[in-house]
Amino acid sequence: MTAQRRVVAEVLDGDHVHLTADEVHARAVAKLPEISRATVYNTLGELVSLGEVLEVATDKRAKRYDPNAHRPHHHLVCAQCGSIRDVHPSGNPLADLPDSERFGFTVSDVEVTYRGLCPTCASA
Amino acid sequence: MTAQRRVVAEVLDGDHVHLTADEVHARAVAKLPEISRATVYNTLGELVSLGEVLEVATDKRAKRYDPNAHRPHHHLVCAQCGSIRDVHPSGNPLADLPDSERFGFTVSDVEVTYRGLCPTCASA
DNA sequence: ATCCCACATTAGACAATATCCAAATCAAGC
DNA sequence: GCTTGATTTGGATATTGTCTAATGTGGGAT
Numbered sequence: 435m436t437a438q439r440r441v442v443a444e445v446l447d448g449d450h451v452h453l454t455a456d457e458v459h460a461r462a463v464a465k466l467p468e469i470s471r472a473t474v475y476n477t478l479g480e481l482v483s484l485g486e487v488l489e490v491a492t493d494k495r496a497k498r499y500d501p502n503a504h505r506p507h508h509h510l511v512c513a514q515c516g517s518i519r520d521v522h523p524s525g526n527p528l529a530d531l532p533d534s535e536r537f538g539f540t541v542s543d544v545e546v547t548y549r550g551l552c553p554t555c556a557s558a
Numbered sequence: 559m560t561a562q563r564r565v566v567a568e569v570l571d572g573d574h575v576h577l578t579a580d581e582v583h584a585r586a587v588a589k590l591p592e593i594s595r596a597t598v599y600n601t602l603g604e605l606v607s608l609g610e611v612l613e614v615a616t617d618k619r620a621k622r623y624d625p626n627a628h629r630p631h632h633h634l635v636c637a638q639c640g641s642i643r644d645v646h647p648s649g650n651p652l653a654d655l656p657d658s659e660r661f662g663f664t665v666s667d668v669e670v671t672y673r674g675l676c677p678t679c680a681s682a
Numbered sequence: 683a684t685c686c687c688a689c690a691t692t693a694g695a696c697a698a699t700a701t702c703c704a705a706a707t708c709a710a711g712c
Numbered sequence: 713g714c715t716t717g718a719t720t721t722g723g724a725t726a727t728t729g730t731c732t733a734a735t736g737t738g739g740g741a742t
Contacts, residue, residue: 523654530647541674550665
């Protein structure tokens with residue numbers, strides 16, 4: 435555990451928002467001025483491998499990182515500004531996919547992404 | 559309707575796979591050698607605006623374009639090679655999101671993405 | 683305490699994807 | 713056959729992410 439990794443972990447743990455890699459880097463630099471972009475990417479990649487953090491790619495803008503990896507949940511995304519909220523719908527979508535629709539795939543995971551406008555963007 | 563747009567539409571309509579913009583460009587060039595990348599992007603963007611084609615961003619690789627915009631469906635994505643199949647699960651995920659989980663958002667759409675390995679990647 | 687070594691970090695180059703823009707070109711109507 | 717306005721083009725640019733070679737660092741062995 436180096437200073438750089440601690441800083442990245444602190445940034446993610448700070449508030450449970452869904453930051454882009456660049457936002458993580460910006461906040462890390464505020465705490466440790468000479469941390470490099472590559473280290474942030476490396477560390478985020480490791481955290482993802484360890485299962486401590488989830489990668490969320492809802493659009494072609496930057497990936498976002500979700501520190502809430504331990505409780506299953508889905509995402510509500512603002513189509514305009516890209517902000518994300520965690521949500522916990524009822525039901526189990528994996529069970530809704532019959533074998534006849536699996537085409538021989540080994541299905542291991544489901545992501546449900548609700549799209550809409552957040553209150554801020556809706557009123558603008 | 560210009561020759562370029564017709565070619566892009568033909569490529570998408572050809573077989574119902576989920577091509578990246580670059581693959582669309584490659585196939586369009588095969589039919590009309592001097593079509594430029596910018597035109598392909600422009601035309602794809604217009605088709606998306608018209609609702610004729612869906613954009614699918616399942617990862618940080620290229621966006622893919624889904625010509626099957628008129629029948630609601632979801633996607634089964636190979637985590638390794640990125641290939642996509644359309645699937646039609648039962649159930650209605652929108653109904654599974656209670657008002658208390660909407661945080662004031664105007665929720666208009668749901669995307670369900672199943673992830674796994676396609677038969678080819680699973681056997682490799 | 684010092685020396686090594688494996689590993690982490692850095693800065694910047696590079697790659698992939700997408701978008702923008704000015705200039706050239708085309709199509710349609712007169 | 714012109715003029716006009718939209719379309720296309722090619723290249724420049726932006727954004728995001730990855731790679732690499734060089735440097736730095738901590739911790740164990742001696």
